[in-house]
Amino acid sequence: xxxxTICAALMLLAGCSGNWGWxxxxxxxxxxxINLKFMLNGMYYTILLSVTAISISVVVGLLVAxxxxxxxxxxxxxxxxxVEIVRAVPILVLILWVYYGLPTLTGITLNxxxxxxxxxxxxxxxxxxxxxxxxxxxxxxxxxxxxQSISLSYRDTMRFVILPQAIRRxxxxxxxxxVYMMKMSSxxxxxxxxxxxxxxxxxxxxxxxxxxxxxxxxxxYLVLILIVSAGVRWVERRLQASEI
Amino acid sequence: xxxxxxxxISMRNVSxxxxxxxxxxxxxxxxxLGERVVICGPSGSGKSxxxxxxxxxxxxxxxxxxxxxxxxxxxxxxxxKIRGNVGMVFQQFNxxxxxxxxxxxxxxxxxxxxxxxxxxxxRAMKYLERVQIPDxxxxxxxQLSGGQQQRVAIARSLCMEPRILLFDEPTSALDPEMIxxxxxxxxxLAASGMTMIVxxxxxxxxxxxxxxxxxxxxGEIVEIGAPEDVFTAPKSKRFGTFxxxxxxx
Ligand SMILES: Nc1ncnc2c1ncn2[C@@H]1O[C@H](COP(=O)(O)OP(=O)(O)OP(=O)(O)O)[C@@H](O)[C@H]1O
Ligand SMILES: [Mg+2]
Numbered sequence: 001x002x003x004x005t006i007c008a009a010l011m012l013l014a015g016c017s018g019n020w021g022w023x024x025x026x027x028x029x030x031x032x033x034i035n036l037k038f039m040l041n042g043m044y045y046t047i048l049l050s051v052t053a054i055s056i057s058v059v060v061g062l063l064v065a066x067x068x069x070x071x072x073x074x075x076x077x078x079x080x081x082x083v084e085i086v087r088a089v090p091i092l093v094l095i096l097w098v099y100y101g102l103p104t105l106t107g108i109t110l111n112x113x114x115x116x117x118x119x120x121x122x123x124x125x126x127x128x129x130x131x132x133x134x135x136x137x138x139x140x141x142x143x144x145x146x147x148q149s150i151s152l153s154y155r156d157t158m159r160f161v162i163l164p165q166a167i168r169r170x171x172x173x174x175x176x177x178x179v180y181m182m183k184m185s186s187x188x189x190x191x192x193x194x195x196x197x198x199x200x201x202x203x204x205x206x207x208x209x210x211x212x213x214x215x216x217x218x219x220x221y222l223v224l225i226l227i228v229s230a231g232v233r234w235v236e237r238r239l240q241a242s243e244i
Numbered sequence: 245x246x247x248x249x250x251x252x253i254s255m256r257n258v259s260x261x262x263x264x265x266x267x268x269x270x271x272x273x274x275x276x277l278g279e280r281v282v283i284c285g286p287s288g289s290g291k292s293x294x295x296x297x298x299x300x301x302x303x304x305x306x307x308x309x310x311x312x313x314x315x316x317x318x319x320x321x322x323x324x325k326i327r328g329n330v331g332m333v334f335q336q337f338n339x340x341x342x343x344x345x346x347x348x349x350x351x352x353x354x355x356x357x358x359x360x361x362x363x364x365x366x367r368a369m370k371y372l373e374r375v376q377i378p379d380x381x382x383x384x385x386x387q388l389s390g391g392q393q394q395r396v397a398i399a400r401s402l403c404m405e406p407r408i409l410l411f412d413e414p415t416s417a418l419d420p421e422m423i424x425x426x427x428x429x430x431x432x433l434a435a436s437g438m439t440m441i442v443x444x445x446x447x448x449x450x451x452x453x454x455x456x457x458x459x460x461x462x463g464e465i466v467e468i469g470a471p472e473d474v475f476t477a478p479k480s481k482r483f484g485t486f487x488x489x490x491x492x493x
Contacts (some may be wrong), residue, residue, distance in 0.1 A: 126376040142336055145301050145338060146338035148327065149299060149327065150400065150401070150404050151324055151404070160340075161340055168342070197479050
């Protein structure tokens with residue numbers, strides 16, 4: 001099996017070798033350097049889009065998670081309905097709907113960036129709500145009782161006792177969501193957002209070198225996400241060192 | 245408040261159900277200011293439920309509970325008033341694991357009583373000294389022994405300066421060699437005049453400290469009286485059997 005894979009890989013490389021045209025993104029040539037810079041420029045919006053969207057979805061997710069933990073049935077039903085509906089819509093469809101549909105419905109036109117942020121944040125907030133709900137539920141009942149016994153208000157109990165413990169536990173899941181968000185942000189290219197994927201597509205139109213350009217695109221995402229993952233692990237380790 | 249002999253806690257015909265199961269049956273109990281009450285009884289007899297009703301960690305269904313002149317209901321104003329007067333120490337300590345000892349102690353005073361950081365800290369140090377661990381102030385709970393953690397939990401309650409302290413089996417989760425240090429702190433508290441209701445099976449402590457001994461079984465108060473009376477001449481057979489079991493253990 002292993003040998004077969006290696007054979008296939010070698011054949012592919014040999015077969016393709018004549019067809020690789022790395023000159024399009026070769027940084028030692030002036031044209032290649034310009035093209036490469038053009039592609040890397042998309043990094044700015046990929047990061048800005050993902051980070052803005054996740055900042056919003058974390059807050060919305062928390063606000064949706066809290067009623068899900070309420071003893072009152074109506075509040076819990078609100079939580080379930082929100083999560084089920086939002087989770088059911090494909091992100092791409094949501095992006096198209098927010099960008100093309102929402103202006104007709106509300107009269108408010110969002111630019112490409114904010115339409116992308118809104119769609120990504122909305123979609124992610126359902127997952128964030130589930131993550132927060134599970135994280136908060138994992139904090140022991142005794143922590144609420146101890147807070148009540150010193151008369152701490154609900155807000156302060158959440159803010160100083162429950163959430164700090166819950167967030168430490170859900171940090172790996174939040175890290176995963178950030179990575180997921182960075183990958184999903186590529187979909188915003190369909191409405192013209194100048195992020196990594198859009199830049200690659202535009203370059204292909206003028207250079208006709210999809211293999212090389214998409215390979216660079218894959219590497220761009222790979223490096224970005226490896227760096228983010230390492231950052232998340234670093235934060236996790238630091239928080240763990242400071243407790244439990 | 246005008247009559248110092250009036251009970252500071254008064255429970256009248258209190259019943260509590262968990263679904264169909266009745267955990268408390270028509271409980272009547274009066275506790276005077278400064279009185280030390282020890283509650284014992286077999287597992288599942290409703291000891292925890294009884295004291296948890298006093299600060300409304302559980303809500304009773306029927307009957308009336310009056311704490312320091314305030315009737316216990318869901319009214320948030322009454323509830324805050326009562327919880328401000330009633331501290332609780334748990335079997336599992338329930339310290340806040342992500343906060344240092346000093347932050348565990350100052351959280352309530354700062355956020356609930358509105359003390360400044362400096363005042364809250366001074367108060368916390370005062371009570372850490374009282375439970376004899378001022379040197380552990382900057383550690384996290386997990387870095388302390390069980391006995392030390394429980395003493396921090398007692399200090400955390402004291403920082404709210406309650407008039408009544410409830411203890412739910414405060415030494416049951418401790419290794420034997422640490423029980424004494426916690427009982428010593430509690431004995432000292434009792435001597436200082438604190439009103440205490442203690443669920444425990446430490447009969448030596450009960451004999452030394454209790455003014456009133458309560459024995460519960462199946463959700464009822466079966467026997468109540470001064471320790472010297474109930475220990476030497478238990479009126480009910482169930483209490484007699486229970487004592488034998490505990491002492492032979
Ligand atoms: N949240 C709850 N839901 C359902 N039943 C409960 C709940 N809490 C307590 N009970 C039941 O009520 C009864 C009394 O419980 P309680 O904890 O007051 O007993 P206890 O005397 O403190 O026992 P132990 O010595 O084991 O702590 C038990 O039968 C218990 O199973
Ligand atoms: Mg109990």
